[in-house]
Amino acid sequence: MPGHHSAMPDFLPALTGCFAQPVAENPTVAMMEAAFAHHSLHCRYINMEVPPEKLADAVRGAKAQGYIGFNCSLPHKVAVIEHLDGLADSARIIGAVNCAVKRGEQWIGENTDGQGFLESLTPLVPPAGQHMVLFGAGGAARAIAVELALAGATRITLVNRDAARGEALAAHLNAQTRCAASFVPWQGEFTLPADAGIVVNATSIGLFPNVNGRVEVVVDSFRPDMIVADVIPNPPRTRFLQEAEAAGCRTLDGLGMLVNQGAKNIEYWLGVSPDKAVMRAALERVFGV
Numbered sequence: 001m002p003g004h005h006s007a008m009p010d011f012l013p014a015l016t017g018c019f020a021q022p023v024a025e026n027p028t029v030a031m032m033e034a035a036f037a038h039h040s041l042h043c044r045y046i047n048m049e050v051p052p053e054k055l056a057d058a059v060r061g062a063k064a065q066g067y068i069g070f071n072c073s074l075p076h077k078v079a080v081i082e083h084l085d086g087l088a089d090s091a092r093i094i095g096a097v098n099c100a101v102k103r104g105e106q107w108i109g110e111n112t113d114g115q116g117f118l119e120s121l122t123p124l125v126p127p128a129g130q131h132m133v134l135f136g137a138g139g140a141a142r143a144i145a146v147e148l149a150l151a152g153a154t155r156i157t158l159v160n161r162d163a164a165r166g167e168a169l170a171a172h173l174n175a176q177t178r179c180a181a182s183f184v185p186w187q188g189e190f191t192l193p194a195d196a197g198i199v200v201n202a203t204s205i206g207l208f209p210n211v212n213g214r215v216e217v218v219v220d221s222f223r224p225d226m227i228v229a230d231v232i233p234n235p236p237r238t239r240f241l242q243e244a245e246a247a248g249c250r251t252l253d254g255l256g257m258l259v260n261q262g263a264k265n266i267e268y269w270l271g272v273s274p275d276k277a278v279m280r281a282a283l284e285r286v287f288g289v
């Protein structure tokens with residue numbers, strides 16, 4: 001019979017994507033679609049511009065249209081929770097969700113930002129028993145702090161410009177985890193304590209186009225045995241990481257964290273461990289690095 005093929009065509013991809021506002025400049029789609037193509041996964045990732053008052057409809061639409069899951073970025077990471085059936089432990093303590101996963105008939109909220117960071121960090125230094133110095137007290141800092149506390153870090157020193165925000169995060173960590181957190185106001189250059197094994201910039205300092213922004217730290221207080229990480233994905237080689245490298249520290253960049261976070265999403269949605277090198281290369285093309 002003309003046109004007859006033994007295998008039925010499949011024109012229905014598995015659907016996922018990101019709800020955010022604004023979303024047009026969110027590059028996650030580039031690494032996700034690169035992974036789908038590389039692994040011949042019949043799946044699409046779509047950026048969707050969703051204003052806060054339309055979030056409930058957007059989630060209802062995703063459920064109705066058979067989405068396998070979705071990411072949500074600003075401003076929906078907290079508001080989405082009431083539209084889900086449950087939360088993973090770390091997402092519950094963080095109080096924010098960036099990845100919704102359909103498990104059976106349940107929609108569960110995960111927070112893969114901190115998980116992505118933990119995955120980058122663990123091969124260099126397992127966090128159990130470590131003292132971490134963390135600059136920042138916003139969403140990224142909160143996700144990293146909770147994940148490391150749950151992974152057994154014993155001390156976290158939070159350094160932030162806004163004292164109220166820093167103190168609130170320290171109190172939250174002390175109440176919700178076994179980790180001992182303390183807050184230090186950020187005034188002038190911060191001197192890193194000698195026993196800190198992990199030092200992380202989780203502020204937005206250094207993000208393109210403000211690439212000369214400086215994380216105010218006493219350069220002489222870096223020690224070669226410290227692992228120094230930055231959440232800034234673009235440019236990946238921030239001024240902060242360059243200063244740490246010059247002092248002999250091993251470093252982890254924010255692009256790696258972003259890739260690991262994206263890979264975790266794919267593992268949750270599809271049960272596939274994607275090739276991270278392919279995903280990183282796709283983002284490097286977008287960022288022109």
Ligand code: NDP
Pocket residue numbers: 113116135136137138139140141160161162163165202203204205207231232233254255257258259261
């Ligand atoms: P928030 O707005 O929630 O927090 C921003 C933080 O940066 C606050 O602690 C703020 O301090 C601090 N900050 C900003 N500017 C300055 C400054 N000039 N001096 C001192 N502190 C400053 O943002 P997020 O936590 O959501 O995001 C922070 C960064 O993390 C972003 O650049 C984002 O790109 C990156 N990120 C990377 C991810 C990855 O996978 N690589 C994942 C998620 C985020 P204060 O409280 O005093 O205002």
